[in-house]
Amino acid sequence: MRLLPILALASLPLGLATAAKAQTPPDAPPALTALLDYHGTACSIQGGTLTTPPQAISTANLNGDGQTDYILDSSKLVCSTRPAMFCAADTGCEISLFVGTGQHTLIVKDWSLRDAGPVQHLVATIDGDLLNSPVDITSHMVWDDVAAGLKLVPAEN
Numbered sequence: 001m002r003l004l005p006i007l008a009l010a011s012l013p014l015g016l017a018t019a020a021k022a023q024t025p026p027d028a029p030p031a032l033t034a035l036l037d038y039h040g041t042a043c044s045i046q047g048g049t050l051t052t053p054p055q056a057i058s059t060a061n062l063n064g065d066g067q068t069d070y071i072l073d074s075s076k077l078v079c080s081t082r083p084a085m086f087c088a089a090d091t092g093c094e095i096s097l098f099v100g101t102g103q104h105t106l107i108v109k110d111w112s113l114r115d116a117g118p119v120q121h122l123v124a125t126i127d128g129d130l131l132n133s134p135v136d137i138t139s140h141m142v143w144d145d146v147a148a149g150l151k152l153v154p155a156e157n
Contacts, residue, residue, distance in 0.1 A: 048081030064119035
């Protein structure tokens with residue numbers, strides 16, 4: 001008699017993972033698909049369904065190699081039971097960058113892309129509290145392939 005409830009509980013995570021499949025571009029990197037599936041599972045645990053509208057995934061060229069890079073703006077994801085699930089009230093929302101096989105996540109208040117020759121700058125405003133600063137800081141960044149991460153660049157470049 002006790003075996004049945006245990007089996008039902010054991011199958012719960014599999015059911016949630018199945019319900020969490022998200023919509024991704026056909027050429028999206030596996031890490032982007034995995035992150036969306038993770039967010040979908042988190043939403044399912046809250047009793048909701050995750051929707052990934054087209055504006056949640058942007059394309060860019062953050063390292064100048066001509067290959068498509070992806071940005072997932074989690075503020076655009078919609079969990080039916082927790083609309084602001086991926087944002088902190090005054091701190092900002094998560095964006096995740098997928099460049100080649102690299103991945104980087106930031107918490108930002110605002111972000112945009114700016115063309116700067118063959119590369120695009122990620123212009124991000126980060127809450128000052130996260131940077132130990134009394135004010136929010138807006139920075140221009142590009143992807144550094146050697147460091148496999150973001151690096152700051154002057155705004156005029």
